[in-house]
Amino acid sequence: MEKELLEHGLNQNRRKFLSKLSLGVGSMALGSLLIPDLFSGKSSAEEEIMAALPHFAPKAKRVIYLFQNGAPSQLESFDYKPMLRERMGEDLPESIRKGQRLTGMTAGQSTFPLVGSYYGFQQYGEARAWVSDLFPHTAKVVDDICIVKSMHTEAINHDPALTFFQTGAQVGNRPSMGSWMSYGLGSENNNLPAFCVLLSRGKGNGQGVYSKLWSNGFLDAVHQGVQFSNSEDPVLYLGDPDGMKRTDRRRMLDQIAALNQMNFEQFGDPEIQAKIQQYEMAFRMQTAVPEVTDVSKEPDSVVKLYGPECLVPGTYAANCLLARKLSENGVRFVQLYHQGWDQHGNLPNEMAGQAKDVDQASAALITDLKQRGLLDETLVIWGGEFGRTNYCQGKMSADNYGRDHHPRAFSIWMAGGGVKSGMVYGETDDFGYNITKDPVHVHDFQATVLHLMGIDHERLTYKHLGRRYRLTDVHGKVVKDILV
Template sequence: MCHHHNIVRSDNKDLQKVEKQIDRREFLTKTSLGLGAMALGSLLGTEKLFASVSDTNSISELNGLPGLPHFVPKAKRIVYLFQSGGPSQLETFDYKPRLYDLHGQDLPASVRQGQRLTGMSADQTAFPMTSSIFNFKQYGESRTWVSELMPYTAEIVDDLCFIKSMHTEQINHDPAITFFQTGHQLPGRPSIGAWLSYGLGSDNQDLPTFIVLVSKNAGGQPLYARLWGNGFLPTRHQGVQFRSGKDPVLYLNNPDNYDGTDRREMLDYLRRLNEVQFDSYGDPEINARIAQYEMAYRMQTSVPEATDMSDEPDYIYEMYGEDSRDPGTYAANCLLARKLLEKDVKFVQLYHQGWDQHGGLPAGIKNQCKNTDQATAALVKDLKQRGLLEDTLVIWGGEFGRTVYSQGKLTATNYGRDHHPRCFTMWMAGAGVKPGFTYGQTDDFSYNIIKDPVHVHDFHATLMHLCGVDHERLTFKHQGRRYRLTDVHGHVVKRILT
């Protein structure tokens, strides 16, 4: 055992007992692992099998991996406004005037090109095209087309970089959202925020590196905690969900009738027990657990302060919209996101459900935009006026787009749109992306990309690049293979960068 640890523990019989239960020689001779355990140590990479805890923290939870960032980052922090369900590009940002003349006509087979359909429109014999019933106008010096549904976003188009040529292979919600959040359509991989936490560490030791906010009562497709999970990375890199209400983080507050005065003493004792356990078994997850206990202790003070909105002036609430006074709404979460970004939380992920309009699209999307447009634009404006936009990356978008043809019955005022992975619109703003810029182009039907396609892997590669990370070089060895967020794909979209 490490000499230092024996000095620390010699006065404690409980710790001595645990230490005596297994020493290194016994571990190597009495377990079936034998020298295989030493080989395991070499596979654990940065976490050495039989080193002391202090030795293994060369990768501190604050500083990330040695050698990262790979180059000077443009973005110090990211806020990702994920619009779950698949917003229709045809009703928001991808203006297609030719559809007014083609309204009700069948989508030409030459356009559809035999694309696979979802189970919801597979039995359709006709595919009647429908133009949007909402008006579009050009805004800003960039003359960007925006729907009447997004009047607040229309005011900030000169700060936004639109990508109108996003595409994905995933045609159903669960694999499509999982793909956007983890770089793979099957569950189990680390999420974007977990990768950034692992590679770059934290800029605030009192708050999690990766925080998740989910709009309350939004309805729509379900969301799963694995979307912000750590996958095979150490557990301390998973996203921490902040909720509305008196307990923003579950199980963080002290139990009833416990004043917490001996909490520090208890954690110190628990840490020493864990260190003995680590010395015996070398499981790197023990270190992650120690770090999480310590973070939770610090968060008992930092979280109430970070989530306290009492010091926000009325004009800020008015800017974000009346909903921002109601904790847990999208607007309130946008305002909370700004407070977290001010405190240098590296990755803030918002999820807002309810964009899945297979039927009744006009009424449904109008309501979604009403609930989100003002607060989204306010967040960009607020970051800008505080000088934070220049090194904060803001992202807006869903998991896929919607079809040009109506799903189900088409009338003059009502229609629905099915999932469409072949082209859709996202936008980014802030750190390192060109403001007032549009990249990519779709055909007259917003069905196929005709210029500058951007795949999900390209989006991830670009996001990592803006954070100073070469996406091909941030890897983690798991079950004998090196993994990365972009798998074996992805190219940085250099033409959208400043």
């Protein structure tokens, strides 16, 4: 009997403790909504850095990055080189290659036969920009975009090159660009994450994408990208279990927050506070996400613009439409990855399929944002991790060839958000191998994106292991010539 009374007393004490504690936790949760940095644990130096943001008036409020994973060939898209057709099959002159690094896939070739594009090019827009016949929809919006033909990088293989673009370093464990944006600027909507990630895959040869690409690295965990799935639940495990009411969920989170707060007071680990914020964000997302991801109310004109695949979750077109919806609802950085661009062989056929997947929807996104008055404040980026060689990998014929990795010169395009429209920037030689004018390094690109968001890339830093880090490391300069 004594034992039963003792257990009853302990249970009563536990109930009283949790019920009284939860009264204060409700106000704590409310505080985390009203004051996002309430539990951030930032040092005074970091608080000074954050207080100064944005460093100047931003041109863009948000970014949509359409990453073409696997590296689309610039020679079949935006860098027209007719001489490659004229000299088809001739060996690449050593005076052009200059002993530059090759991948293990072609380093053993005894010859490097030049190969021209199987597809034709036409000039479009006021700038008379050359665009491949593979991209007819992009050609129609060429006056709204800026084509940069002089990108270059040091990385020659997919994983380090992709990681370099996303994090500013070729190795992992660094914060991604979206995480830096979240850290510096936060979200415009407290009910949605500042950084969202969408994945799609084409029919071509794909390269993997991994969570390290949208990792928060050494930043607080709240800055990690939130990956949306193509299932019925866009964000997995967000919904309540059967039988749980909204009030039950609120009470449970309050009590978990109370226990986490006690843990924090004892150990001082900032990750504990990040966990509290993540629980609160998930609670708020339960209402916001279903509404934002619902495309059933989109008018027929929008479906026609993006194409019928925009109604099929997980397709590139659906992700472009979702990116617009997330962006207009205040998500600071939306990252798309479309896999399938790694054409080492059968390039004419595979690249045609990839281009068909992305061309209409990419152009539709530009048009859609523009007609909604959002393009001027939304920066849209399209491109891969490096380019493709002007010579053939392996056996060659006019209608069946492959291209190896080429980090020395490749093309991307940017639109909106303070970037000049109808512009072609940078030039490559007649072989499309080396840059001859206005080179743009990956760090220059990153510095420019941050600048458009009102951030001085040299001042957005985070102290980790005794050193201050930044997205652009110790490099990078803003490409001012492409800015409005």
